[in-house]
Amino acid sequence: xxxxxxxxxxxxxxxxxxxxxxxxxxxxxxxxxxxxxxxxxxxxxxxxxxxxxxxxxxxxxxxxxxxxxxxxxxxxxxxxxxxxxxxxxxxxxxxxxxxxxxxxxxxxxxxxxxxxxxxxxxxxxxxxxxxxxxxxxxxxxxxxxxxxxxxxxxxxxxxxxxxxxxxxxxxxxxxxxxxxxxxxxxxxxxxxxxxxxxxxxxxxxxxxxxxxxxxxxxxxxxxxxxxxxxxxxxxxxxxxxxxxxxxxxxxxxxxxxxxxxxxxxxxxxxxxxxxxxxxxxxxxxxxxxxxxxxxxxxxxxxxxxxxxxxxxxxxxxxxxxxxxxxxxxxxxxxxxxxxxxxxxxxxxxxxxxxxxxxxxxxxxxxxxxxxxxxxxxxxxxxxxxxxxxxxxxxxxxxxxxxxxxxxxxxxxxxxxxxxxxxxxxxxxxxxxxxxxxxxxxxxxxxxxxxxxxxxxxxxxxxxxxxxxxxxxxxxxxxxxxxxxxxxxxxxxxxxxxxxxxxxxxxxxxxxxxxxxxxxxxxxxxxxxxxxxxxxxxxxxxx
Amino acid sequence: xxxxxxxxxxxxxxxxxxxxxxxxxxxxxxxxxxxxxxxxxxxxxxxxxxxxxxxxxxxxxxxxxxxxxxxxxxxxxxxxxxxxxxxxxxxxxxxxxxxxxxxxxxxxxxxxxxxxxxxxxxxxxxxxxxxxxxxxxxxxxxxxxxxxxxxxxxxxxxxxxxxxxxxxxxxxxxxxxxxxxxxxxxxxxxxxxxxxxxxxxxxxxxxxxxxxxxxxxxxxxxxxxxxxxxxxxxxxxxxxxxxxxxxxxxxxxxxxxxxxxxxxxxxxxxxxxxxxxxxxxxxxxxxxxxxxxxxxxxxxxxxxxxxxxxxxxxxxxxxxxxxxxxxxxxxxxxxxxxxxxxxxxxxxxxxxxxxxxxxxxxxxxxxxxxxxxxxxxxxxxxxxxxxxxxxxxxxxxxxxxxx
Numbered sequence: 001x002x003x004x005x006x007x008x009x010x011x012x013x014x015x016x017x018x019x020x021x022x023x024x025x026x027x028x029x030x031x032x033x034x035x036x037x038x039x040x041x042x043x044x045x046x047x048x049x050x051x052x053x054x055x056x057x058x059x060x061x062x063x064x065x066x067x068x069x070x071x072x073x074x075x076x077x078x079x080x081x082x083x084x085x086x087x088x089x090x091x092x093x094x095x096x097x098x099x100x101x102x103x104x105x106x107x108x109x110x111x112x113x114x115x116x117x118x119x120x121x122x123x124x125x126x127x128x129x130x131x132x133x134x135x136x137x138x139x140x141x142x143x144x145x146x147x148x149x150x151x152x153x154x155x156x157x158x159x160x161x162x163x164x165x166x167x168x169x170x171x172x173x174x175x176x177x178x179x180x181x182x183x184x185x186x187x188x189x190x191x192x193x194x195x196x197x198x199x200x201x202x203x204x205x206x207x208x209x210x211x212x213x214x215x216x217x218x219x220x221x222x223x224x225x226x227x228x229x230x231x232x233x234x235x236x237x238x239x240x241x242x243x244x245x246x247x248x249x250x251x252x253x254x255x256x257x258x259x260x261x262x263x264x265x266x267x268x269x270x271x272x273x274x275x276x277x278x279x280x281x282x283x284x285x286x287x288x289x290x291x292x293x294x295x296x297x298x299x300x301x302x303x304x305x306x307x308x309x310x311x312x313x314x315x316x317x318x319x320x321x322x323x324x325x326x327x328x329x330x331x332x333x334x335x336x337x338x339x340x341x342x343x344x345x346x347x348x349x350x351x352x353x354x355x356x357x358x359x360x361x362x363x364x365x366x367x368x369x370x371x372x373x374x375x376x377x378x379x380x381x382x383x384x385x386x387x388x389x390x391x392x393x394x395x396x397x398x399x400x401x402x403x404x405x406x407x408x409x410x411x412x413x414x415x416x417x418x419x420x421x422x423x424x425x426x427x428x429x430x431x432x433x434x435x436x437x438x439x440x441x442x443x444x445x446x447x448x449x450x451x452x453x454x455x456x457x458x459x460x461x462x463x464x465x466x467x468x469x470x471x472x473x474x475x476x477x478x479x480x481x482x483x484x485x486x487x488x489x490x491x492x493x494x495x496x497x498x499x500x501x502x503x504x505x506x507x508x509x510x511x512x513x514x515x516x517x518x519x520x521x522x523x524x525x526x527x528x529x530x531x532x533x534x535x536x537x538x539x540x541x542x
Numbered sequence: 543x544x545x546x547x548x549x550x551x552x553x554x555x556x557x558x559x560x561x562x563x564x565x566x567x568x569x570x571x572x573x574x575x576x577x578x579x580x581x582x583x584x585x586x587x588x589x590x591x592x593x594x595x596x597x598x599x600x601x602x603x604x605x606x607x608x609x610x611x612x613x614x615x616x617x618x619x620x621x622x623x624x625x626x627x628x629x630x631x632x633x634x635x636x637x638x639x640x641x642x643x644x645x646x647x648x649x650x651x652x653x654x655x656x657x658x659x660x661x662x663x664x665x666x667x668x669x670x671x672x673x674x675x676x677x678x679x680x681x682x683x684x685x686x687x688x689x690x691x692x693x694x695x696x697x698x699x700x701x702x703x704x705x706x707x708x709x710x711x712x713x714x715x716x717x718x719x720x721x722x723x724x725x726x727x728x729x730x731x732x733x734x735x736x737x738x739x740x741x742x743x744x745x746x747x748x749x750x751x752x753x754x755x756x757x758x759x760x761x762x763x764x765x766x767x768x769x770x771x772x773x774x775x776x777x778x779x780x781x782x783x784x785x786x787x788x789x790x791x792x793x794x795x796x797x798x799x800x801x802x803x804x805x806x807x808x809x810x811x812x813x814x815x816x817x818x819x820x821x822x823x824x825x826x827x828x829x830x831x832x833x834x835x836x837x838x839x840x841x842x843x844x845x846x847x848x849x850x851x852x853x854x855x856x857x858x859x860x861x862x863x864x865x866x867x868x869x870x871x872x873x874x875x876x877x878x879x880x881x882x883x884x885x886x887x888x889x890x891x892x893x894x895x896x897x898x899x900x901x902x903x904x905x906x907x908x909x910x911x912x913x914x915x916x917x918x919x920x921x922x923x924x925x926x927x928x929x930x931x932x933x934x935x936x937x938x939x940x941x942x943x944x945x
Contacts, residue, residue: 046887049707054756056640195703196671197749198648205644342677362644365751371706371713372594372747372887378709379885386883387876394872431816434888437880438823438895441873445830448872452865481782481833486826488778489771493822496767501819508823 005532008525016412022419040422044429046500047377049370050192051200054363055162057185060099061358062154063147064092067102070125070140074106077124083113096185100147104128104140111135154357155185162187162204162360164353169200186363197367199346205360207316208350210271210289211264212333214302215310215322218258219243226257237262241312243319245337258322260312265302266333270295274351276344279336285344286336289351296331304328380433387437391444399451401541405526406447409518413443416514417507426510429503439511445482446519449475454542468527476520483512550860557915560908564797571804578807584814584890587761589754590636591646594623595654597744598714601631602657609653610635615646624886640753647749658743666742667735668706668714675699675739682734698726713745764818771825772796779829783836786917791832794910798828798901805897811890820894827873828902831866832910838862839914851918855911870903 023040027033045052067090078085086108093099109117117138121130127146131139142150155178163176171191179188194200216238220226226240227233234240243256274289291299303311303325310322313335320335338344368376391410395403417436421428454471462470487509494505575581585592595601603620610618615635623630633650637643660666665678676699679685680692690698701724706715718735721727752760772792780788799821806813838858846854877899881892 194671196674198651199671199674340677340681342674361640362751363640363753364756365647365749367749369707369713369745369747371708371711371745374707375709375712376885376887379883379888383880383883383885387879390875390879391872394875398868430887431819431891434880434884434891437876437884438873441876442827442830442869444872445869448865448868449834452868456861478834478837481837482830485775485778485829485833486823488774489822489826492767492771492774493819496763497815497819501815504816504819504823 002532005525005528008521009529012412012522012525016415019412019415019419022422023415041418042421042425042427043373043377044427044432044500044503045190045192045366045373046368046430047373047380047428047433048192049368049373050190050194051197051365051367053189053191053201053204053365054179055187055189055204056096056361056363057155057158057187058096058359058361059151059154059185060093060096060102062150063099063102063142064090065357066142066150067104070128071104073124074104077120078117081116081120083109083116083120085109099151100144102142102147105133105137106140107137109136109138151185152182155187157357158360159187161353161356162189165203165349166191166200168349168353169203171200187360193370195370197365201362201365203346203350205362206350206356207359208268208353208355209314209316210266210268210351210355211314212266212299213241213260213262213264213312213314214306215312216259216261218310218322219256220258221256223257226259230259234259241314241317241319243322245319245321258310258312258319260314260319264314265311266291266295266299268351268355270298271351272331274348276338276341276348277334278341284336285338285341286334287338287344287347287351288332288334289348291331291333293331300328300330376430377433380430380437384433384437384440388440391440395444395447399542402451402454402527405523405530406444406451408526409447409523410440410443412522413439413511413514413518416518417511420510420514421507424510426506427503428507429500431500431504432507435504435507436511438508439515442486442512443515443519446475446479446515447523449478450519450523451542458542465531468524468531472520472524479516479520483516487512551863552856557908557912560904561912564801564905564909567801568797568804571801571807574804574807581803581807581813582810583757583761584812584817585634585750585752585757586815587757587764587813588636589752589757590634591643591650592635592748592750593633593647593650593746594748595631595633595744596713596747597629597631597658598716598741599743600626600629601744603631605657606631606633606654609657610650612656613649613653615649615653637754640755643751643753647751651746654744660742661740665739667739668742668745670703670739672696672700672703675703678738679731679734682738684730684737685734688730694726698724698731701725702727713747715741717741760815764815768799768818768822768825771822775825775829779833779836783840786914787836790910790913790917791829791836793913794832794905795825795828795902797909798824798898798905801901802894802898806890806894809893811893814890816888816891817894820891820898824895824898824902827899828905831870831903831906834862834865835859835906835911852915855915859907859911866903866906870899874899 023037024033025036025040027036071088071090074088085106088104088106090104091102093101106117114132118130121128121140125140127143128140129143131141133139159176159178166174166176166189172193174192175188175190177188178186180186189204191197191200216235217229218226220229223240238259239262240257241260243258245256270291272290272292274287277286277288278284279286306325307327309325311325312319312322313333314320315335321337335347338347388410392407395406395410397403399406414436417439420426450471453475454467457467457470458464490505490509490512494502494509497505595606601622603622607618607620610616610633617636619634621632621634623632635646635650637646665674667675670678673696676692676696679695679699685695702721705711705721705724707713715721718732718741721735722729722732772795775795776788776792778788779791802821802824803813806817811817835858838861839855842849842854842858842861849857874896877892877895880888881896884892
């Protein structure tokens with residue numbers, strides 16, 4: 001065998017070994033073979049089972065909340081400076097598109113105090129611009145830069161909170177990352193192998209705003225009864241909230257309402273920790289939380305001054321329980337009446353991760369159960385093997401010993417493809433498996449092109465060696481042309497597609513590139529080797 | 543064995559018949575599209591909720607529909623899925639607004655429970671995660687008294703869930719006794735399961751929820767991607783050959799796409815993201831056949847300068863016929879295998895490819911070439927001074943490694 005042929009053969013051998021290693025490493029047993037395979041080849045969610053979610057942070061919630069805080073602060077400041085006013089309110093943007101239109105209106109500022117008002121805004125609320133509506137009313141809008149910063153911060157904080165909650169669940173390799181353009185406020189979450197997607201979605205979407213509020217009156221059987229007890233008008237700075245208390249067994253009590261103070265004594269931000277615990281007396285499950293030092297002191301003062309009154313534990317604007325304060329409590333509290341250990345620990349997890357600054361909307365969800373994933377893998381493998389068998393049989397029958405050539409190149413093609421997927425960390429999806437099967441069909445195309453050309457040259461009377469030469473040479477550019485066109489459409493598919501479709505584009509493209517190598521280079525080397533073994537008149541079985 | 547050697551079919555003389563056939567097929571598809579108001583878009587493009595439900599027995603379609611209506615989800619589409627013995631039904635609900643999407647799935651599950659039965663105080667064994675199952679078992683008085691540790695209980699729960707999810711159970715266990723073959727599952731566990739859980743009559747292997755805005759975005763992107771791909775190929779071929787070859791090739795591929803989409807409409811099949819993937823692949827693949835023939839045409843134009851165009855193209859097609867039929871045939875075999883064995887999820891995808899390969903091969907011969915001939919004939923009539931022989935433009939620029 002000539003030198004160059006030897007080098008080429010060695011090169012191919014190295015590639016083959018490298019690829020085999022890339023797929024299964026060095027297994028010492030059948031079990032290890034399977035586990036290595038699983039390690040190297042990442043399966044997509046449609047094969048492994050799991051959830052793919054696109055969430056959208058409803059930033060307008062945070063914008064509204066910020067405006068509310070500004071209004072509170074403004075009231076205090078105006079009072080402190082003795083600037084009279086008639087009313088302060090805001091508009092109510094409900095969608096993301098409307099968020100930028102947030103506006104606070106202050107009415108009834110006497111015109112002689114206008115300059116004081118303007119100075120106050122510039123000093124205390126530098127992120128807001130004021131414009132006069134008329135001689136005594138003003139409009140406040142947020143500066144664009146500050147607005148944009150607020151929205152981005154909201155998304156970042158939501159991202160962190162969701163990340164913290166998901167990571168607390170112990171799922172394997174979840175993906176949580178920003179998605180889409182800067183004004184889309186979207187988050188991509190991928191949860192491979194999750195077997196209870198509804199629970200996870202709930203954990204992610206719960207705003208989990210915890211507030212401890214002073215109870216001013218109740219329980220009442222309805223909102224009207226609550227109002228009636230105060231002559232139809234609520235006391236200053238209070239609100240009526242519904243109670244969703246549950247008894248010891250976890251069953252819901254009949255509907256009741258309380259009047260509570262609007263300003264909370266303690267909020268979720270004051271929590272230091274939270275964990276699930278089992279009530280000693282009735283074996284019910286509850287979530288205990290502990291407070292930071294400052295909050296603890298505040299809480300101690302409050303409870304001391306309010307022994308005998310009720311304290312409302314409010315979660316997401318609904319009262320979970322309203323126990324009577326027995327004595328001074330310094331730094332902890334309990335939410336009782338949870339249905340199971342899982343519910344208690346989920347709540348503890350949510351409290352620990354902090355509340356979400358804005359509500360989360362699910363824009364897109366694709367969930368595949370693990371059973372369907374296994375079914376899909378099986379179907380993919382069966383159809384792949386069937387297709388491969390059909391092609392192999394045909395090539396051997398039609399091209400005789402040269403067919404072996406093509407079959408070897410084909411197997412190498414598939415091995416290179418799988419190894420490339422492993423090395424690039426690409427994901428194999430169900431359409432990806434279809435891509436592998438399609439690659440098999442198209443890989444054979446190259447071989448057929450070359451072999452048909454060789455046959456033609458042989459018919460035209462050339463010698464075997466010359467025919468093989470001419471066959472490969474003339475077919476080469478056509479092979480390049482055909483592969484380039486399919487790769488071009490794969491490229492567009494990759495650019496525009498998502499998830500499974502991308503998997504298809506990637507496997508098809510890699511398969512085609514590998515095919516150029518195997519059909520032209522490897523196949524040629526095998527032919528040359530065959531021919532170099534024959535000393536006299538060469539014969540070709542084709 | 544050699545097939546199709548030295549054939550001499552006169553393809554192009556019958557070109558009007560074949561053009562007629564193309565037009566007829568395209569029209570059938572287009573009429574179907576118009577009558578049905580456009581292609582049947584899958585949920586990827588329409589937006590809405592899609593829930594695949596697998597039942598223990600034949601799905602009670604009427605009861606399910608009634609329950610869905612009762613819960614406010616009118617106009618939902620129920621469609622049996624895959625083979626009848628799989629007992630699966632696909633429920634599709636359109637939705638106009640993103641917010642409703644978030645509650646829809648819960649409503650659907652509630653409706654399904656109403657239609658097929660549920661036991662509210664017990665855990666649904668067939669839809670529970672391992673953690674929830676372990677939780678229930680731990681709290682059961684019998685198990686709590688037994689010597690099993692928490693970790694052991696979790697392991698047993700995981701075993702049971704994995705058993706439930708593998709084929710042939712595929713998500714549904716029909717009776718508790720089956721589980722006793724698993725390690726660690728003793729009679730205590732079985733009786734605890736019977737107390738704390740029930741065997742839910744259905745499971746939900748697949749959920750897809752797509753917001754309407756996302757759907758519209760995807761629609762736009764799909765159309766753009768297809769147009770760009772076609773444009774890209776036009777440029778590539780115009781660069782490698784002449785621009786008329788590019789136009790002819792793109793026209794042929796365009797014809798393939800129209801016929802395929804038309805057939806989808808005729809057979810009432812859905813167009814989803816993966817179907818678009820198949821169409822784009824088709825676009826690339828159909829070019830292959832066309833290019834191989836054009837390659838030959840170019841080579842022959844150089845070699846046989848005295849031949850007239852129509853017989854020359856005929857000859858080129860005949861020369862490449864064996865290769866064209868063989869590769870299309872082989873690719874068709876693999877795609878057919880996908881269609882027959884690849885499962886329901888890939889059904890649309892493989893159907894598009896099966897149809898596409900047949901139509902694509904056909905169009906390279908009977909659509910691309912006639913267009914070439916027609917155009918060359920038109921340009922010929924303008925150059926009356928020259929004879930009927932055409933000279934290939936810029937042949938000198940080609941490398942002699944030609945074909």
